[in-house]
Amino acid sequence: MSKLNIDRIVKDIKSKTTYLTPIIEAVCNSVDAIGNNRTDGYVKIIVKRDHQTSTDGQTETAGSIVAIDVIDNGVGFTDDNADSFDTYKSGYKIQQGGKGFGRFMYLKYFRSVSIDSVYEQDGQLKRREFTFGHKSEIIENERITDVEGLESTGSVLHLSSIINPDEPDKGLDVIARKLVEKLLVIFATQSETTPTITIMDEDESNPIVLNDYVGKNSGVVQVGDDVPLNIEGRDGNVYDFTVKVYKIYFSAITNKICLTANQREVSDVSLHTYVPEFKETLSETDSEGHQRNFMVKAYVIGKYLDDNVTTERDAFNFDKEVDSLFGISEKTICHRVAQLCKDMFEDDMSARYTAKKNRIENYVITSAPWNKTLLASMDMECIPVGIDDFELEMLFRKKKYELEEQSRIEIKEILDKQEDEEIDENIQEIMAHVNEIQKSNLVQYVCKRKEILSLFNKLRRRLEDGSAHKENEIHNLIFPMIKTDREVEYDDHNLWMLDERFAFTQYIASDKVISKKDKKEPDLAIIYKERMFYRNGENNMLSPVCIVEFKRPKRKEYTADENPITQACKYSRKILDGKLEMPDGLEPVKVSKESTPVYIYIVSDITPKIAEFADNASLTKSPDNEGYFGYMPSYHAYVEVMSYKKMYEDALMRNRIFFEKLGINVD
Numbered sequence: 001m002s003k004l005n006i007d008r009i010v011k012d013i014k015s016k017t018t019y020l021t022p023i024i025e026a027v028c029n030s031v032d033a034i035g036n037n038r039t040d041g042y043v044k045i046i047v048k049r050d051h052q053t054s055t056d057g058q059t060e061t062a063g064s065i066v067a068i069d070v071i072d073n074g075v076g077f078t079d080d081n082a083d084s085f086d087t088y089k090s091g092y093k094i095q096q097g098g099k100g101f102g103r104f105m106y107l108k109y110f111r112s113v114s115i116d117s118v119y120e121q122d123g124q125l126k127r128r129e130f131t132f133g134h135k136s137e138i139i140e141n142e143r144i145t146d147v148e149g150l151e152s153t154g155s156v157l158h159l160s161s162i163i164n165p166d167e168p169d170k171g172l173d174v175i176a177r178k179l180v181e182k183l184l185v186i187f188a189t190q191s192e193t194t195p196t197i198t199i200m201d202e203d204e205s206n207p208i209v210l211n212d213y214v215g216k217n218s219g220v221v222q223v224g225d226d227v228p229l230n231i232e233g234r235d236g237n238v239y240d241f242t243v244k245v246y247k248i249y250f251s252a253i254t255n256k257i258c259l260t261a262n263q264r265e266v267s268d269v270s271l272h273t274y275v276p277e278f279k280e281t282l283s284e285t286d287s288e289g290h291q292r293n294f295m296v297k298a299y300v301i302g303k304y305l306d307d308n309v310t311t312e313r314d315a316f317n318f319d320k321e322v323d324s325l326f327g328i329s330e331k332t333i334c335h336r337v338a339q340l341c342k343d344m345f346e347d348d349m350s351a352r353y354t355a356k357k358n359r360i361e362n363y364v365i366t367s368a369p370w371n372k373t374l375l376a377s378m379d380m381e382c383i384p385v386g387i388d389d390f391e392l393e394m395l396f397r398k399k400k401y402e403l404e405e406q407s408r409i410e411i412k413e414i415l416d417k418q419e420d421e422e423i424d425e426n427i428q429e430i431m432a433h434v435n436e437i438q439k440s441n442l443v444q445y446v447c448k449r450k451e452i453l454s455l456f457n458k459l460r461r462r463l464e465d466g467s468a469h470k471e472n473e474i475h476n477l478i479f480p481m482i483k484t485d486r487e488v489e490y491d492d493h494n495l496w497m498l499d500e501r502f503a504f505t506q507y508i509a510s511d512k513v514i515s516k517k518d519k520k521e522p523d524l525a526i527i528y529k530e531r532m533f534y535r536n537g538e539n540n541m542l543s544p545v546c547i548v549e550f551k552r553p554k555r556k557e558y559t560a561d562e563n564p565i566t567q568a569c570k571y572s573r574k575i576l577d578g579k580l581e582m583p584d585g586l587e588p589v590k591v592s593k594e595s596t597p598v599y600i601y602i603v604s605d606i607t608p609k610i611a612e613f614a615d616n617a618s619l620t621k622s623p624d625n626e627g628y629f630g631y632m633p634s635y636h637a638y639v640e641v642m643s644y645k646k647m648y649e650d651a652l653m654r655n656r657i658f659f660e661k662l663g664i665n666v667d
Contacts, residue, residue, distance in 0.1 A: 006104065006107070006133055006134055006135060006136065006137075006138065009104050010104050010107045010108050017105065017108065017314060018167070019109050019162075019164070019167045019168045020175075020178055020179065020182060021105055021108075021109070022105050022106045022108070022109050022110065022159060023045065023068060023070065023159075023179065024179065024182050024183060024264065025105055025106070026070040026106075026157050026159070027043055027045070027070065027179070027183060027186075027197060028183075028186075028262075028263060028264060030043040030070060030072035030074055030155070030195070031043065031072075031186060031195055031263070032074075033072055033074025033075050033076070033155065034072060034073065034074040034075075034195050035074070035075070035193075036193045037193065038193060039192050039193055040073070041072070041073060041074070041193065041194075041195035041196070042072065042073055042195055042196045042197075042198070043070065043071070043072045043195050043196070043197045043198070044069075044070070044071040044072075044198050044199075044200065045068065045069075045070055045179075045197070045198065045199040045200070046068065046069040046070075046071065046200060046201075046202055046204075047065055047068055047172065047175075047199065047200070047201050047202065048065070048066055048067040048068065048069070048202045049063035049064060049065055049066060049201070049202070050063040050064055050066050050165075051063050063170075064165040064166065064168075064170065065162060065165060065168045065170070066160075066161070066162055066165055067110075067158070067159060067160040067161065067162065068110075068159045068162075069156055069157065069158055069159070070156070070157040070159070071154065071155070071156045071157075072154055072155055072195070073152055073153065073154040074153065074154060074155060075119060075120075075153055076117040076118050076119030076120070076128070076153040076154060076155050077115060077117035077119055077128045077155060078119045078120075078121065079121065081119075082128060082139070082142075085138065085139065106132065106157075106159060107132060107134065108163075109159075109162060109163055109164070109167075110159040110160060110161060110162055110163065111160070111161035111162075111163060112131070112132075112158070112160040112161045113131065113132040113157070113158065113159055113160070114129070114130065114131040114132065114157075114158045114160070115128070115129065115130055115131075115132075115155060115156070115157060115158075116129050116155070116156045116158065117129075117153075117154070117155035117156070118147055118150055118152075118153050118154055118155070119153050120153055124146065125146075125147040125148075125150055125153065126144055126145065126146060126147060127144065127145045127146075127147045128142070128143070128144050129141075129142070129143045129144075129145075130142040130143070172199055172200070172201065172206060172208055173208060175199060176199050176208045176210055176213070177213070177219070177250050177251065179199070179210060180210050180213045180214065180219075180220060181248065181251060181265075181297070182264075182265050183197070183210065183263075183265075184214065184220065184246065184265070184297070184299060185244075185260045185263045185264065185265065185299055185301065186263050187210070187211060187213075187214040187220070194211065196209060196211055197209070197210040197211060198210070213250075219248065219249045219250045220246050220247070220248050220249070221246065221247045221249075222244060222245065222246050223245040223246065223247060223296075223344055224245065224344065226242050226243070226244055227242070227243040227244075227245070227340055228240065228241070228242060228243075229241040229242070229243050229300075229336060229337070229340070231328055231332060231333065231336060233326075233327025233328045234327055234328070235327040237327060239302065239303075239304040239327065239328055240302060240303070240304075241300055241301065241302035241304070241305075241333070242300075242301045242302065243298055243299070243300055243301075243337055243340055244298070244299045244301070245296065245297070245298045245299075245340070245341060245344055246296070246297050246298075246299070247282075247294040247295075247296060248294060248295050248296075248297055249292055249293070249294045251295045251297075253295060254270045254271070254272065254278075254279070254295065255270065255271040255272065255278040255279075255281075255282070255295050255296040255297070255341075256268045256269065256270055256271060256295075256296075256297050256298070257269050257270075257271055257274075257297075257298045257300065257334050257337050257338060257341075258297060258298065258299050258300065259300050259305055259316065259330065259333065259334075260299055260300060260301050260305060261305045261306045261308075261309035261316075262306050262309065265299075266305070266309055266314065266315065266316065267314070267315055267316065267330070269330075269334050271296060271298070271338055271341060272384070272385070273334070273338075274334060274335050274338030274339075275338050275339075275341070275342045275349065275381075276356070276381070276382065276383060276384045276385045277342075277348070277349045277352035277353055277356070277385055278296065278338075278341070278342075278349075279384065279385045279386065280352075280385060280386070281293045281294070281295055282294055282295070282296065282345065282348055296341060296345070298337050298340070298341050300333060300337055304327075304328065308326055316330065318330065352385060353380070353381070356380070356383065356385055357380050360375075360378070360380065360383065360392065361375065363389060363392060367389065368393060368396065370440075370444075371393075371396045371400075373440050374396050374399055374400055374403075377399055377403060378395070378396070378399055383395065443662060446655070446658045446659065446662055446664070447662070447664065449494075449496070449655050449658075450655070450659055450664050452477070452494050452497070453497070453648065453651060453652055453655070455477065456474070456477060456497065456644075456647075456648055456651075457648055459473055459474050459477065459553070460553055460644045460645070460648065462554065468552060468553045468554035468555070469552075469553055470552060471550050471551060471552040471553075474550055474553070474603075474644075475510075475523055475550050477494060478493065478494050478495060478497060478498065478524075478548075478550070479493045479494070479495055479508065479510050479524055480492070480493065480510060481510050482510060483510050484508060484510065488508075493508075495508070495524075496651070497647060497648075497651040498548065498601055498603070498647065498651075499601075500654065502546075508524065508525070510523065510524050522547045522548070522549060522567075522568065522571040523548055523549050523550050524546075524547070524548035524549075525545075525546070525547060525571065525575065544596070544597040544598070544599055545572060545575050545576070545591065545596055545597070545598050545599070546598070546599040546600070546601070547568045547571050547572050547575075547598070547599070547600045547601070548600075548601045548603070549564045549567060549568050549600075549601070549602050549603070549604075550603050550604070551564055551602070551603065551604030551605075551610075552604075553604075553605055553644055554605060555604065555605065555607070556605075556607045556608075556609065557609065558609045558610070558613070563613045564602045564604065564610075564613070565600070565602060565613050565614065565617050565619075565639060565641070566613075568600045568602060568639075569600065569632065569635045569637060569639075572598045572600065572635055572637055573635060575591060575598075576591050576592075576593045576596060576598070576635075576636075577593075578591060593636070594636075595636075596636065597636065597638070598635060598636050598637035598638070599637070599638050599640075600637050600638070600639040600640070601640055601642070602639070602640070602641040602642070603642055603643075603644065603647055604641070604643070604644075605643055605644060606625075606626060606627065606628075606641070606643045610641065611628075614628035614641050617630065617632060617639065618630060618632075619639060619641065622642075622646070624646065626642065626643045626645055626646035626649075627640065627641050627642035627643055627646050628640070628641040629641070
């Protein structure tokens, strides 16, 4: 006598099932009970509803489904079948793929389940009736009686008191089509012995024969013949599969690959996962010129699938991606099947691929020319159909990063070789690994520098009315005002015009208040990385501090309080006093008044007043008379005052060789 916690078993079922699952299980069991030795087999699915009327109280409408009967003329519940049924996870029907678990799936969706079956024993027909237990017994209220007046065997499965009456579809045609898709493996091998499967309402009105949906001139048509598929597993064994591909004209779902086991659909995956062109519904024109849409469904059958299906038949024991234990993964099977489907619909797939490719190329030509060098590297086969511009640009950026990273690795490997190799050979090898994207990026970057220098030079000149450009115009060109480097991309500022070492800064703040008391702020406060402007990113008191002050071009008059050298030194002192926080606000910038280096840049025209301020600070005039420099011990600060002319000419000089190599006019 079995002792189980049946309600707990049912409650623990977490598989991907629906209200169709117990119906499919019942139909498959009925087909097994009928067998392959008779041509008059039938399975009837009787739908019982509550009776509903319309709001006027007169017109009756289709009510919600409350119960379902599944009737067959199979061999019935013989003693062997009953003993097997009363055994948890019985192996009695293991040759047919029986798991001994389907009986619990009925109780997941129906509160009351019972069997009324007629079977033959020793030439005598007997009737076995019982209900499905909820507590510890699988079979309850069993009663066996002799039968008179009946001529054949068969069973009725009563599925009553549906738990969620709102879940099933109300229309029989909708339920029929969904069942056909799930049971298509049965109809795929239809013969004279395939039972007739019919669904109907309780009054037997509007019967729908599921078999009629499959075959020529019906809603489900097989494409070509069965296709054998052999796949070698990681274990070295070769596994045999059969692929059946169908056009389904009534379905609105996506094109799919379905893996089956024991004549049941187990799992599916969208075909466009492997061939993007299958994302949309296909269509064809019939002999009368009418267009019909259809979806493609490929069924995969094989002993490997039968042997490795889970107990609930909702998945397989082998891995989805890469399988090292069972031999073949789900991804491997589906990839091969997808290629078969692609070949079957070659004309449609080719036309869609060409349209997609043209759309991508048109996007690059008209909207994103910077991606031209990437086109040859893009895997057009894998790009989704109907992708929008934003997603497409993200794919290009990802590819760009992958190629650049690969190139960096290859170049590093070359540079790590022994130093005694010929430099020319090294250069040639490096250039071979610098891809077209990196060359294009370099050219674009150098050209941008030339344009920035030209713009900066224009800002040095007077306006048509004789006035000078404002300080903030130059400031924003060098680094956007009221921003930090957490808000400004590296390529969006031009601090290289002052000093190329600004590429290795840890934190840059533009017009940010250091001390909340006086509300004054430097134009730029820069925290360098340590070890000669290169460090590991930690907040370290040896990291240099830099202050930059811009003054309006052509400005001549300054008061004593407007001395930019003194202002910058005061700002640096506040930083050395620990009043500036790191951008995350978790801690102040670590500094030491004795050891933290300070660099101060003053950018202004060298007027008599600026010269006076520089002399008072004991700074030395530069050889070109365009600036001053020196060290102020009281602030531990190196100070450089430079004119806009000097800033421009020094930046031009540092970049001239790049301009000349690219043939760019530097005048």
